[in-house]
Amino acid sequence: MLVLLPTKLLSGGSSMDKERQQEQQRVDGIVAKIKKYLKKKEQEYSKAHLETSSVEKNYVQNAKINTFEIDDRIETNAEVQQQKQLVAKSIETETILKRQVKTLKALQESPYFGRVDILDEDEATPETLYIGISSFVDESQNFLVYDWRAPISSIYYNGTLGKVSYETPIGKQKTELLKKRQFLIQNAQIINMFDTNETVGDSILQEILGNASDEYMKNIVATIQQEQNAIIRDTSSEMLLVQGVAGSGKTSAILQRIAFLLYHSRRELNADQIVLFSPNLLFSHYISEVLPSLGERNMRQVTLAEFFSQRFEGLNVETLFDNYEKQLTSPTAINKYKKAKEAPAFMHAIKEYVLNVSINDLQFTDIMLNDRVIFTKEAIKETYASLPEALSPSQRFLETKNLLIKKLKVLLTEETHSNWVVDKIATLSDEEYFALTSDYRHSHFKGLDEEEDYLALKLVKRRFQSVYDAIYNNYFIDIYRQYSDFLKENLKDAEHLFETELEFHRLSLTDCAPLLYLRDLLTGGGQNQRIQHLFIDEIQDYSLAQIIYLKFAFPKAKLTLLGDSEQALFSDFQESVEFLDTLKTALNVAKSRIIQLNKSYRSTSNITNFIKSLLPDGDKIQAFTRPGTKPKILLAQDYADALRKIVKELSQLLRTNSTVAIITNNMEESRMLYHKLHSSCSATLIDNTARALPKGVLILPIYLAKGLEFDAVIAYNASSRNSQLGTLYTICSRAMHELVLVSIGEISPLIRNVPANLFAVEHQITLPRKS
Numbered sequence: 001m002l003v004l005l006p007t008k009l010l011s012g013g014s015s016m017d018k019e020r021q022q023e024q025q026r027v028d029g030i031v032a033k034i035k036k037y038l039k040k041k042e043q044e045y046s047k048a049h050l051e052t053s054s055v056e057k058n059y060v061q062n063a064k065i066n067t068f069e070i071d072d073r074i075e076t077n078a079e080v081q082q083q084k085q086l087v088a089k090s091i092e093t094e095t096i097l098k099r100q101v102k103t104l105k106a107l108q109e110s111p112y113f114g115r116v117d118i119l120d121e122d123e124a125t126p127e128t129l130y131i132g133i134s135s136f137v138d139e140s141q142n143f144l145v146y147d148w149r150a151p152i153s154s155i156y157y158n159g160t161l162g163k164v165s166y167e168t169p170i171g172k173q174k175t176e177l178l179k180k181r182q183f184l185i186q187n188a189q190i191i192n193m194f195d196t197n198e199t200v201g202d203s204i205l206q207e208i209l210g211n212a213s214d215e216y217m218k219n220i221v222a223t224i225q226q227e228q229n230a231i232i233r234d235t236s237s238e239m240l241l242v243q244g245v246a247g248s249g250k251t252s253a254i255l256q257r258i259a260f261l262l263y264h265s266r267r268e269l270n271a272d273q274i275v276l277f278s279p280n281l282l283f284s285h286y287i288s289e290v291l292p293s294l295g296e297r298n299m300r301q302v303t304l305a306e307f308f309s310q311r312f313e314g315l316n317v318e319t320l321f322d323n324y325e326k327q328l329t330s331p332t333a334i335n336k337y338k339k340a341k342e343a344p345a346f347m348h349a350i351k352e353y354v355l356n357v358s359i360n361d362l363q364f365t366d367i368m369l370n371d372r373v374i375f376t377k378e379a380i381k382e383t384y385a386s387l388p389e390a391l392s393p394s395q396r397f398l399e400t401k402n403l404l405i406k407k408l409k410v411l412l413t414e415e416t417h418s419n420w421v422v423d424k425i426a427t428l429s430d431e432e433y434f435a436l437t438s439d440y441r442h443s444h445f446k447g448l449d450e451e452e453d454y455l456a457l458k459l460v461k462r463r464f465q466s467v468y469d470a471i472y473n474n475y476f477i478d479i480y481r482q483y484s485d486f487l488k489e490n491l492k493d494a495e496h497l498f499e500t501e502l503e504f505h506r507l508s509l510t511d512c513a514p515l516l517y518l519r520d521l522l523t524g525g526g527q528n529q530r531i532q533h534l535f536i537d538e539i540q541d542y543s544l545a546q547i548i549y550l551k552f553a554f555p556k557a558k559l560t561l562l563g564d565s566e567q568a569l570f571s572d573f574q575e576s577v578e579f580l581d582t583l584k585t586a587l588n589v590a591k592s593r594i595i596q597l598n599k600s601y602r603s604t605s606n607i608t609n610f611i612k613s614l615l616p617d618g619d620k621i622q623a624f625t626r627p628g629t630k631p632k633i634l635l636a637q638d639y640a641d642a643l644r645k646i647v648k649e650l651s652q653l654l655r656t657n658s659t660v661a662i663i664t665n666n667m668e669e670s671r672m673l674y675h676k677l678h679s680s681c682s683a684t685l686i687d688n689t690a691r692a693l694p695k696g697v698l699i700l701p702i703y704l705a706k707g708l709e710f711d712a713v714i715a716y717n718a719s720s721r722n723s724q725l726g727t728l729y730t731i732c733s734r735a736m737h738e739l740v741l742v743s744i745g746e747i748s749p750l751i752r753n754v755p756a757n758l759f760a761v762e763h764q765i766t767l768p769r770k771s
C-alpha cells in the first residue's frame with residue numbers, strides 16, 4: 001500500500017508550501033534553460049531542413065538530366081549516386097534534430113515527474129536527482145534531469161525509503177533512499193506534488209485514470225508500478241510471459257519495455273529489429289504514439305493476418321476474425337481438424353516428415369515460361385537426387401537451386417542465337433536501346449559483335465526473369481501438394497478440405513503455420529535472423545503451432561508474450577503456469593519467466609468488481625480505487641425495445657463521455673445495430689478495415705475492440721443466447737468509466753451469480769439463481 005507522509009506537511013502545511021515554492025522555482029529555472037536549448041535546436045533543425053530540401057532538389061535535377069545523350073549519362077550516374085548519399089545523410093540529421101526538438105518541447109511543458117534524494121555510503125551529503133522522460137544536461141554536463149530508463153531511476157519505481165540497490169552496467173550499486181517525491185507538472189506549473197514512501201502513488205494515478213479516453217494510448221512513464229517495472233527492465237529472460245488481467249497495463253508495460261530496451265542497448269539494437277504482433281489495425285494505430293512520445297522510433301508492427309498474407313501471395317488467407325465469425329455459425333466443420341493442426345505434435349510431425357521424406361515423394365513441378373517447359377520435374381528430381389544423401393533437405397534444395405541457375409545460364413547463352421532475339425535487335429527503338437544499355441559504358445563496346453551479344457543477353461535475361469525468380473523462390477516444388485501428402489499420412493481425410501479450399505484460392509488459418517513450417521524446413525528459408533525481440537500481444541489468441549512457427553521464423557529473437565487467458569475468444573482457457581510449461585517445452589527455451597499482473601487500472605472499482613465476479617477465479621483481480629457508478633443492466637422485451645433503450649441510454653452517456661462504444665458479439669450484430677441507429681444518433685460503424693477511432697458513438701464487434709478502451713461501453717447483447725464467458729468478460733472490461741449491459745429476453749446465466757449489489761437493473765426483476 002502507498003504510505004503518504006502526514007498530509008499537513010504535504011498539502012496545507014506552510015513547510016510544504018515553502019517547499020512547493022522552491023520546487024516551482026527550480027522548475028522555472030530548468031524550463032528557462034530548456035527553452036534556450038530548444039531555440040538553438042529549432043534553428044539547427046530549420047537549417048537542416050533547408051539543407052535537405054536543397055540537396056533533394058539537386059538530386060532530382062541531376063537525375064533528370066537528359067539521359068539520352070550518352071556522355072552526359074555516364075557522368076550523371078556517378079553524380080546521382082553521390083547526391084543520393086548526401087540526401088540520405090541530410091535526412092538522417094534532420095530526423096535526429098526533429099526528434100530532439102519534439103522531446104525538448106515535451107520537457108518544457110513537464111520537465112520531470114519524480115525526485116529522489118539519495119545518500120551513497122561514502123558520501124557525507126545527500127544528492128537530489130530529478131527524473132523525466134528524457135535526460136537534460138546543462139553546459140557543464142550536470143544532469144538536471146535523469147532519463148527514466150537510467151539505472152539510478154529504477155529506485156524511483158522500485159525502492160521504498162531506506163537501503164536500496166539498483167543494477168548498473170558494472171554491477172549492483174547500493175545507496176540509501178531518503179526521499180521520494182512525485183510531481184504532476186503541466187504547462188511548466190506544478191499541479192500536484194507529494195512525498196511517498198513506497199511505489200509510485202495512487203493520488204496522481206487516480207487523476208490520470210479519471211481522464212477521458214483518447215484516440216492514442218498514452219505513455220505511463222510517470223506512474224509505472226513496481227510489478228510493471230519488472231517487465232520493463234527485464235533484460236535477461238529469453239522468454240518473458242506476462243499474464244495480466246484485463247486493464248492491468250500489459251500493453252502499456254511492453255511499450256515502455258521497448259523504449260527501455262532501445263535505451264539500454266542503444267548501440268546494438270534499433271527499432272527495426274523489434275517486431276510486435278498486434279491484434280488488429282485499429283490497435284496498431286491506437287498504440288502508435290507511445291514510443292514517439294518518449295522520443296523513440298516505433299518498432300515494426302504486424303498483425304498475424306498481414307504476416308501470413310504476405311507469405312501466401314495469390315491466396316485468400318483466412319483471418320482470425322473470419323475464423324471467429326465462422327465458428328459462431330458452423331462450429332463443428334471448423335473445429336474438426338483445428339485442434340490437431342494447432343498442437344505442437346503436429347509441428348513436430350512436420351519436422352519428422354521433412355527429415356524422412358523420400359525423393360520419390362517430393363512433389364517437384366515443371367518450370368515453365370508461358371507454355372514452354374524450361375526444366376521438367378524429372379530433370380529437377382534428377383538434379384536433386386544427384387546430391388549427397390548426407391545433406392539435409394534444405395541444403396539439397398539450395399544446391400539444386402544453384403545447379404538449376406547454372407543450367408539456366410547455359411540455356412540463356414544458347415537462347416541469344418535464336419531468331420526472336422536477332423529480329424528484336426534489328427528493330428529496337430532508340431528508347432529501348434538506351435534502356436537496355438543504361439548500365440554499360442557504351443564507348444567501351446569493342447565492336448558491333450560485342451554490342452550485339454550484350455543486347456542479346458540483356459533481352460534474353462529479361463524474358464527469362466520469371467524463370468530465374470521461380471528457381472530462386474523454390475517454385476519447382478509444389479508445396480501445397482506436398483502438404484496435402486503430409487495431411488494424407490498424418491491426419492486422415494483432412495487433405496480433402498484443404499484441397500477444396502485451395503481450389504477456391506483460400507487457405508484456412510489453421511493450415512498457415514504448418515504449411516509455412518513445411519516449406520521453410522524443406523527449402524531452407526523464411527527465417528529472419530536480424531530481429532532481436534519479438535513481442536506478441538493477446539497471446540491467448542495464438543495457437544501453439546503458430547507460436548512455434550513464429551519462434552522458428554525469428555530464431556534470434558527474445559520473446560515477450562502477453563495475454564490474459566480469461567479473454568480467450570478463439571480458444572479454451574488455460575492456466576498461466578500450465579501455459580508457460582507448455583510453451584517452454586514447445587519452444588525449448590532455457591531462461592523463461594512469468595510475471596502476473598492482477599491489479600486492473602482501466603475501469604472504476606465498481607466496474608472491475610462487477611467483472612471479477614463474472615469469473616470463477618475472479619478473486620485474484622484487484623480493483624484500483626476509483627469512484628464511478630455501478631454497471632447497469634437494461635432488460636428489453638424484444639429487439640425494438642432494446643433499440644429504444646439504447647437510444648435513450650446513449651443520450652445520457654454522451655453527456656459525460658466523449659466516446660461510447662456499443663460492442664457486439666459479431667459483425668452482423670454490429671451492422672444491424674448501425675443500420676437501425678445511425679439515423680437517430682450519428683454513430684460510426686467500425687469494421688476490420690478501420691484504422692482510426694473517432695469520438696462519439698462507435699459500433700463494433702468484440703474482436704475489433706481487443707486491447708482498446710472507451711469511456712463508456714454498452715455490451716450488446718448479454719442475453720442467455722450469448723453465453724460465452726471470454727466474450728462477455730472482454731466486452732465489459734473495455735469500459736473505463738461507465739458500463740451498460742443490454743439483454744433481450746432472459747439475461748445470460750453468466751450474470752446470475754453476480755451479487756445483486758454490484759449492479760443496477762433498470763426494472764425490478766428477479767434473476768433466477770442457478771441451483
Ligand SMILES: Nc1ncnc2c1ncn2[C@@H]1O[C@H](COP(=O)(O)OP(=O)(O)OP(=O)(O)O)[C@@H](O)[C@H]1O
Binds near residue numbers: 251
Ligand atoms: N502504471 C500505470 N499508470 C497509469 N496508467 C496505467 C498504468 N498501468 C495501466 N494504466 C492504464 O490502464 C489502462 C489499461 O492498460 P493496458 O491497455 O496497457 O492494459 P492491458 O492489460 O493491455 O489491457 P487488456 O488486456 O484489457 O487489453 C490504460 O489506460 C493504461 O494507460
